[in-house]
Amino acid sequence: MTVSRVTNTPERVAPATRQRVEQAILELGYVPNALASGLLHGRTRTIALIVSDINNPFFTMLLRGVEDMAQRNGYTVIIGNSDESVEKERQYVQALIGKRIDGLLIAPAGSGSLETLKLLQRRNNPFVLIDREIESIQADVVMGDSVEGARVLTEHLIKLGHRRIALVNGSYDVPTARQRLAGYRRALEEYDIPFDPELAKECSYRRGPAQVGMAELLALPAERRPTAVVASNNLICIGVIEALRQAQLRIPEDMAVVCFDDIELASAIDPFLTVLAQPARRFGTIAAQFLFERIDRSAPGPARRVVLPSELLVRRSCGSSLLR
Amino acid sequence: MTVSRVTNTPERVAPATRQRVEQAILELGYVPNALASGLLHGRTRTIALIVSDINNPFFTMLLRGVEDMAQRNGYTVIIGNSDESVEKERQYVQALIGKRIDGLLIAPAGSGSLETLKLLQRRNNPFVLIDREIESIQADVVMGDSVEGARVLTEHLIKLGHRRIALVNGSYDVPTARQRLAGYRRALEEYDIPFDPELAKECSYRRGPAQVGMAELLALPAERRPTAVVASNNLICIGVIEALRQAQLRIPEDMAVVCFDDIELASAIDPFLTVLAQPARRFGTIAAQFLFERIDRSAPGPARRVVLPSELLVRRSCGSSLLR
DNA sequence: TTGAAAGCGCTAACAT
DNA sequence: ATGTTAGCGCTTTCAA
Numbered sequence: 001m002t003v004s005r006v007t008n009t010p011e012r013v014a015p016a017t018r019q020r021v022e023q024a025i026l027e028l029g030y031v032p033n034a035l036a037s038g039l040l041h042g043r044t045r046t047i048a049l050i051v052s053d054i055n056n057p058f059f060t061m062l063l064r065g066v067e068d069m070a071q072r073n074g075y076t077v078i079i080g081n082s083d084e085s086v087e088k089e090r091q092y093v094q095a096l097i098g099k100r101i102d103g104l105l106i107a108p109a110g111s112g113s114l115e116t117l118k119l120l121q122r123r124n125n126p127f128v129l130i131d132r133e134i135e136s137i138q139a140d141v142v143m144g145d146s147v148e149g150a151r152v153l154t155e156h157l158i159k160l161g162h163r164r165i166a167l168v169n170g171s172y173d174v175p176t177a178r179q180r181l182a183g184y185r186r187a188l189e190e191y192d193i194p195f196d197p198e199l200a201k202e203c204s205y206r207r208g209p210a211q212v213g214m215a216e217l218l219a220l221p222a223e224r225r226p227t228a229v230v231a232s233n234n235l236i237c238i239g240v241i242e243a244l245r246q247a248q249l250r251i252p253e254d255m256a257v258v259c260f261d262d263i264e265l266a267s268a269i270d271p272f273l274t275v276l277a278q279p280a281r282r283f284g285t286i287a288a289q290f291l292f293e294r295i296d297r298s299a300p301g302p303a304r305r306v307v308l309p310s311e312l313l314v315r316r317s318c319g320s321s322l323l324r
Numbered sequence: 325m326t327v328s329r330v331t332n333t334p335e336r337v338a339p340a341t342r343q344r345v346e347q348a349i350l351e352l353g354y355v356p357n358a359l360a361s362g363l364l365h366g367r368t369r370t371i372a373l374i375v376s377d378i379n380n381p382f383f384t385m386l387l388r389g390v391e392d393m394a395q396r397n398g399y400t401v402i403i404g405n406s407d408e409s410v411e412k413e414r415q416y417v418q419a420l421i422g423k424r425i426d427g428l429l430i431a432p433a434g435s436g437s438l439e440t441l442k443l444l445q446r447r448n449n450p451f452v453l454i455d456r457e458i459e460s461i462q463a464d465v466v467m468g469d470s471v472e473g474a475r476v477l478t479e480h481l482i483k484l485g486h487r488r489i490a491l492v493n494g495s496y497d498v499p500t501a502r503q504r505l506a507g508y509r510r511a512l513e514e515y516d517i518p519f520d521p522e523l524a525k526e527c528s529y530r531r532g533p534a535q536v537g538m539a540e541l542l543a544l545p546a547e548r549r550p551t552a553v554v555a556s557n558n559l560i561c562i563g564v565i566e567a568l569r570q571a572q573l574r575i576p577e578d579m580a581v582v583c584f585d586d587i588e589l590a591s592a593i594d595p596f597l598t599v600l601a602q603p604a605r606r607f608g609t610i611a612a613q614f615l616f617e618r619i620d621r622s623a624p625g626p627a628r629r630v631v632l633p634s635e636l637l638v639r640r641s642c643g644s645s646l647l648r
Numbered sequence: 649t650t651g652a653a654a655g656c657g658c659t660a661a662c663a664t
Numbered sequence: 665a666t667g668t669t670a671g672c673g674c675t676t677t678c679a680a
Contacts, residue, residue, distance in 0.1 A: 001650075001652080002649090005649095005650085013649075013650085014649055017649080039655095039657065039658090040655080042656080
């Protein structure tokens, strides 16, 4: 009991006793058992972040933001990688509920995530959606403006004179992919360019599938082939570029390319295209802040929906060729 | 009690009772409290990974390996980012001990990590060192062969005819940096090239400082300036390249560059230099495996030391120019 | 200023 | 096949 007081309310222990206890703590390497404390208080000072792809720099930056906030608030972060799999995600959430984390930040893997999130909701476990909104669930969400972003990117290409513009996209099971498709179509409409379903490829937010998708576009007969591509995220962009290189095509002479999300490291080395950079780190800090508020007040309050603007970074607007 | 039996040893419960309990579990959304269970058993089925830079793809790949193994063994992974700060690292370890994690994987931030690790050792908490060895501590370690790697990279440049070769390195507080320096010196010796301290820059495993270090090298009078650079890791390499671009120098015409660690995304886009790729993911799986063995047997056994070979990937051996 | 009792939720060991 | 008891380590409450 006295030890507990020394660690929690040292001022309520006689200085002499305190000294002796502190001495013993050092000698024994005593560290209070947070499990016992958590069991008692129903609070673990732990939150979790589940991302859909830990290898994507976007999510790593986001994690950094989350970590900063967490550390500042005395929280620990458990990270989960769902790998875009709803099942893996469900297992994680299950385990995390077991561990009685105080709250969850999650970039849902797909529409199947709904069930998992309802589980949390029923238990009154606060959570905040990041990057991907799920309609039909009332929860805080921090995301980018995918519709506007895709519209701007597409418009950029149109203004450069392109008419046959392809979109290599993620799975339509992911909200951002649907929104980016919508933004792309909106831009086409605004400039009276007919939408050609053949040019809008549903792939997935991964390098390999995007490469395949792009190769298919390149296999089209010349008159139906696109002259420009909007890559729906950074990994897709890399797949697209790989396909182009395999086909011995240059950027932008043979094919213009723009992409959603920054490719930070890569563009530090070789700035080569126009990207729409999202403030990933801020996604993390804001979402964590929201979560902590929910945890502290354990108050419902209306669900907040923050849509952060992106920045069109003309790294070097279609101004360099890829092949040397 | 019966509920506990249903979740843990269902075969020892009458089918009828089991059914009813399972029904209730579903209805109530009951998830057993792992805190209570952990408190009882002194086991949390949680391990932690502390890396020195979560933004470095090397560590992200490593994390992936760890996660795979963890999931396969029914463990959860807590991730910590020490940001190369011994103090931040110490705070993390303290918090993790409190949470009674079963084991720790750590890429120590520096020599100051020794104290922190001793804390773990005194408490008999198993841990495995990753990527960075700490002499004077007896523990499993999984790492790459930095000495040989740096030697090979340096030799590669020597064979291309270079004699004034610079090394832009991490802080000598980090073991790998010291080892890479040693490998670099060994290669020079083998070819009877005198070691010039001016050309071996101690910076840090970060982009900014490396850029500064490279700029300093470029500021040397022409006859003392290097004609080639070994970048001691991927982030340093990027800093080096940035400095070269600022100085309007081309790779490899004006300055040859090779680097330790792969730059995966970047080189997918634009393979441009020779890199020494480490099997980061295997670092993770092997280290996790070691840790689980320690946890399960809770047996001491001799400390294992695994040194994984790297692969010299001639992405495009100094064969493309950077500036267009 | 310090100590004793009780209980957080679970399960090993021992009844029934 | 099911129930009871006890205790993991902590802290809230009440007592000394």
